[in-house]
Amino acid sequence: MIVLAKGLMMIGTALLFIAAIGVNRLPDFYTRAHAATKPDTLGLISLMLGLAFYHGFDLSSVKMLLIVVFVALANPAATHALGKAAIHNGLLPITQQKGVSDGAGERP
Amino acid sequence: MSFLQWITVLVAVALVLPFWRVMRGLTIYDRMVGVSVVGTNTVILICLVGQIYGRIDMFVDIAIAYAMLNFSGGLVMAKYLDTTGGEPR
Numbered sequence: 261m262i263v264l265a266k267g268l269m270m271i272g273t274a275l276l277f278i279a280a281i282g283v284n285r286l287p288d289f290y291t292r293a294h295a296a297t298k299p300d301t302l303g304l305i306s307l308m309l310g311l312a313f314y315h316g317f318d319l320s321s322v323k324m325l326l327i328v329v330f331v332a333l334a335n336p337a338a339t340h341a342l343g344k345a346a347i348h349n350g351l352l353p354i355t356q357q358k359g360v361s362d363g364a365g366e367r368p
Numbered sequence: 369m370s371f372l373q374w375i376t377v378l379v380a381v382a383l384v385l386p387f388w389r390v391m392r393g394l395t396i397y398d399r400m401v402g403v404s405v406v407g408t409n410t411v412i413l414i415c416l417v418g419q420i421y422g423r424i425d426m427f428v429d430i431a432i433a434y435a436m437l438n439f440s441g442g443l444v445m446a447k448y449l450d451t452t453g454g455e456p457r
Contacts, residue, residue, distance in 0.1 A: 266371060273378045276409060280385035283405055289397050292389070296401045300408050307379075307412050311419060314372075323428045324415065331435050335408060338442035339401065345450035346397045 261313055268310030275303030288354035289346055297339045304331055376416045383409040400445055407438035 282295025308328045312321035369377075383406055390402035411431050418427025 269371075269375050272412075273375055273382070276379060276382040276412075277385075279405060280382045283386045283389050283402060289395055289401070292398060292401050296405045300405055304408055304412055307375075308415065311415055315419060315424060318425075320424045320428050323432060327411065327415075327428070327432055327435055330432070330439075331408065331411065334435070334439035335404070338404060338439055338446065341443055341446035342397055342400055342404075342449075345446045346395075348450050348452045351395060351397065 265310045265313035268306045268313065272303045272305075272307030272310060275299045275306065279303060289351060290343060290353050293339050293343050297336050301332055301335045304328070304335075372416060372420055376413065376420065379409060379413050379416060383413060396449060400442065400449070404438070404442050407434070407442075411435050411438070 276299075279295055279299040282299065283292050286292050286295050305328050308324045312324045315321050315324075386402040386405040390399050390406070393399045411434050414427055414431040414434060415424065418424040418431075421427070
């Protein structure tokens, strides 16, 4: 059980670093929102599950599973609302901005 | 250092990294994405610190409250920044 907990925590830490590097290095708001949502949520899920396995079955581990369920629903919803606000206010993706080519030729 | 302390230090480093995006930005939405990542990492950091201190039964309630505040704050800022009233311009 401890080995499973430590493995889940290491996977979660690696996913959090992937999310941080993606937020810093990707070229566009929408790609940054992708990097902020999926690896970050999966990193929180695996770190919280690892901590619940590390702690043992208790009321506290039930509350950690509650945090997992809540954040897995809430974090993509908040980022989706932010992307909806951005695209309503006219922020274009990087493949549709002027002077940027994605290798797919001309766009209408 | 024990295993949990190493994990806590690495999570703290991963928490500091998106502050560069919050400072630099280029648009307000990039800053809000960075704030969302920082808030999610803070929830994990609170639970890890509680496990190290041996008082996880108190710290996990703080983490639940922080997760709810992070979600509602991001959602309210997204609705505030949508200046078209929900219709595409």
